Amino acid sequence: MTSVVVFGAGGRAGRRITAAARARGLRVTPVVRDPRRHPDVADAVAGDVTDAASVAAVAAGHDVAVSAVYTADLDPARLYGDGTLSLLDGLTRAGVGRLLVVGLATTLEGPDGLKVYEGAGFPAAYRPFSLGRVAELAALEGGPVDWVLFTPTMQLVDEPGSGAYELFDDRRHVDGTTTYADLAAAMLDEVVSPAYHRTQLTVRSPYHGRGEGEQTAGDRP
Template sequence: MTSLVVFGAGGRAGRRITAGARERGLRVTPVVRDPARHTDVEGAVAGDVTDADSVAAVAAGHDVAVSAIYTADIDATKLYGDGTRALLDGLARAGVGRLLVVGVASTLDGPDGVKVYDSADFPDAYRPFSLARAAEVAELERGPVDWVLFTPTMQLVDEPGTGSYAITADGRLVDGTTTYADLAVAMLDEAVSPKHHRAQLTVRSQTAF
């Protein structure tokens, strides 16, 4: 039986991944920075992705790690740059060889081949965050752990799952909508039946909204 450790289990994606894993009968350990702030996340344990020792301690004994991290309390460059290095280091030490990551659409290529965050109409206010996420991708590519980055479309919505999703693997932005629920299903399908390695995927819900 596949076992998962989910970092960022208190967020919208992390909660759905954790719940979906339990529905499938998988062993899952949800990790948050402060369990006292997430009393509704059953079995949550404390962990810090920016600390390799903390990562190694909570990840030991699991087959697959999931990163669904986000917080406004930590600078994005530290969280996704330094944090990704620490996460990969800790996972390698713990013997966890596979990492599935929730990404963002702005790191994909637009229709003209230019990164979305570099396009002329991309809002300046969001560019620093997107650059931090691009640094995350670079750290994954350099790191020792087999990874898959699951990138939703620009329209990521908190709606019920459609029950069907489509995946593309060419690194390009696609039109459409992605629900958190369908994103979680896609990641769990990959966790239990690996089909991709060291790749960035785009996940789109099949049913239109």
């Protein structure tokens, strides 16, 4: 049985990934910083992605790690830059060689060719968070663990999944809608049937924002 450790299991994406993994019959360990704050996350364990020893302890014995971490309590540079380095270190210590990460749409390119966070109208207060995610990608690219970064479109919504999704292997498909359910499905399909390695993908729910003649890099029903 494939085993998955989910960091950030108390957040919106992490909860859906955890629930969907369990529905598929996978062995799942949900990880949160403080299980007492998440009594509704069954069997949650304490772990901190900014602490390599903590990561190693909770990740040991798993086949794949998923990172869906978010908190407003930490500086984004620490959480996603330094934190990703610690996460990779801990996974390496634990012998977990595969990491799937929930990305951020503002790091994708808009129609003008600029990344969304680089646009003139982008709120300055949100830019540090986007820059933290840029540092995350740099850490992944230079790290020892095989990874895939799954980035939703700008409209990430809490709606029922379609049962299908679109994957794009470039960083320009920022428009459209992605449901949390479809994002979880895309990531779990990659857990059980690995097809991508050390790359960033955009996940989009079908029939939302698709331009005429646009092709997908790999649809998985």
